[in-house]
Amino acid sequence: MKEESYIAFEAYIQGELEGEALVDFENRLASDADFNRAYLDYSEVSQSLKSRSTHASGEKELRDTLNSIRNQQKSPKKGVLLKMNSYKWMAVAASLLLLFTVYIFSDSSKPTYTEYAMHEPLEMTVRGTTDTHTKAAETAFNKQDYSTAVAALGTLLSKDPGNVEWQLYYGIALLETDKIATASTVFDAIINGDSVYKYTAQWYTALGYLKTDKIEWCKSALKLIPKEAAEYEKAQDLLERL
Amino acid sequence: MATKHSDHKYIEALLQNDARVLSELYDRFTPKVVHYISKNNGDYNDAQDIIQESLVTIYHQALEKGLVLSCPFDAYFFLICKRKWLNQLRKTGNKEVTFMDEITSISKHDIAMAEDTLMYEQKSELIDKMFKQLGAKCQEIITTAFTLKSMEKVAEKLGVTYGYARKKKSQCIGQLTKLVRDTAEFKQLKND
Numbered sequence: 001m002k003e004e005s006y007i008a009f010e011a012y013i014q015g016e017l018e019g020e021a022l023v024d025f026e027n028r029l030a031s032d033a034d035f036n037r038a039y040l041d042y043s044e045v046s047q048s049l050k051s052r053s054t055h056a057s058g059e060k061e062l063r064d065t066l067n068s069i070r071n072q073q074k075s076p077k078k079g080v081l082l083k084m085n086s087y088k089w090m091a092v093a094a095s096l097l098l099l100f101t102v103y104i105f106s107d108s109s110k111p112t113y114t115e116y117a118m119h120e121p122l123e124m125t126v127r128g129t130t131d132t133h134t135k136a137a138e139t140a141f142n143k144q145d146y147s148t149a150v151a152a153l154g155t156l157l158s159k160d161p162g163n164v165e166w167q168l169y170y171g172i173a174l175l176e177t178d179k180i181a182t183a184s185t186v187f188d189a190i191i192n193g194d195s196v197y198k199y200t201a202q203w204y205t206a207l208g209y210l211k212t213d214k215i216e217w218c219k220s221a222l223k224l225i226p227k228e229a230a231e232y233e234k235a236q237d238l239l240e241r242l
Numbered sequence: 243m244a245t246k247h248s249d250h251k252y253i254e255a256l257l258q259n260d261a262r263v264l265s266e267l268y269d270r271f272t273p274k275v276v277h278y279i280s281k282n283n284g285d286y287n288d289a290q291d292i293i294q295e296s297l298v299t300i301y302h303q304a305l306e307k308g309l310v311l312s313c314p315f316d317a318y319f320f321l322i323c324k325r326k327w328l329n330q331l332r333k334t335g336n337k338e339v340t341f342m343d344e345i346t347s348i349s350k351h352d353i354a355m356a357e358d359t360l361m362y363e364q365k366s367e368l369i370d371k372m373f374k375q376l377g378a379k380c381q382e383i384i385t386t387a388f389t390l391k392s393m394e395k396v397a398e399k400l401g402v403t404y405g406y407a408r409k410k411k412s413q414c415i416g417q418l419t420k421l422v423r424d425t426a427e428f429k430q431l432k433n434d
Contacts, residue, residue: 006416045419048369051306053388066294216286223273
């Protein structure tokens with residue numbers, strides 16, 4: 001494009017073209033496709049520069065707000081010390097009580113994987129077939145012999161990879177034997193499906209993070225468990241304690 | 243004309259800098275993103291960075307282009323964050339990505355809205371990148387022209403005549419437009 005065109009584009013954007021000049025310009029926009037394209041690109045670039053510049057301070061304010069929300073999200077709730085007033089003794093007593101409570105509370109409030117890792121027993125044999133592999137898997141899992149359970153469930157799954165219940169228990173057994181990464185792949189598959197075990201798998205994903213001390217990840221995983229899920233209450237309970 | 247979805251309130255909250263609704267946005271929509279990114283070679287802080295950049299992009303798009311959200315915020319936002327993260331991984335040469343989707347129901351419309359935002363962002367970034375390739379004089383006049391209210395003031399500040407300042411401004415924006423148009427990225431954006 002020629003320089004004169006840029007000057008005309010600018011004058012048009014600023015609303016400075018009048019009379020014949022304006023009519024000529026608009027006729028050319030309508031009849032000359034290259035000119036039209038060049039104008040649109042010019043005006044888009046100009047608009048972008050203008051918008052970024054005009055809203056730079058707004059962007060900064062927004063970022064400040066987002067940063068403060070981000071920080072609130074990260075910091076766990078802290079105990080708040082109440083202000084003392086004129087009732088000195090009562091206040092002292094209250095403070096002591098508060099400190100004591102905080103002490104007790106913080107001592108007992110470090111949630112651990114073991115506290116939450118209570119698994120429903122595996123009961124496959126009551127429903128239908130009782131072949132030896134199923135029996136072996138069930139016995140091993142319920143006896144908490146998880147490495148045997150991993151092997152047995154692995155065998156079962158190689159025959160019937162689509163069995164979501166087996167997948168879930170396979171995942172739990174992996175988690176118990178500290179094969180966290182493999183376990184989380186197994187849980188992911190369940191979470192992405194539509195079975196009734198979807199949120200149970202989500203819960204166990206969170207427990208995997210808890211076991212490896214990835215507290216922030218654990219929290220994010222817990223927040224994905226919706227109200228209607230059976231795991232919702234214990235998820236909220238754990239969330240509160242984290 | 244697209245109909246406004248009730249989740250458009252989150253776009254409004256970005257424009258109004260409404261901390262209460264934005265907190266709600268964080269509670270409702272960011273855990274999924276954190277979860278996805280932490281599963282794919284990132285950590286909590288990477289996820290928070292991506293979340294913030296995505297929200298700032300949406301903010302600018304709403305101001306500049308009058309974005310109207312006509313789909314749920316959930317899928318739209320997740321798709322933007324996900325794509326941004328994958329782009330970042332590609333830039334850092336990190337190849338190992340498990341393509342895990344958290345959302346099972348994504349409509350074509352959700353995808354189209356997210357694509358719009360991503361395209362808007364790519365264009366803005368491209369303009370920004372090319373701007374830095376302009377000569378110092380051009381950068382100065384453009385920056386001054388968009389900071390000060392009138393071209394008279396611009397001329398005064400830069401110690402040039404009014405006529406020269408006006409002419410130079412259009413030439414420089416023209417030059418920048420040409421630089422942008424000549425990039426491979428721009429051609430690709432137009433073809434998409």
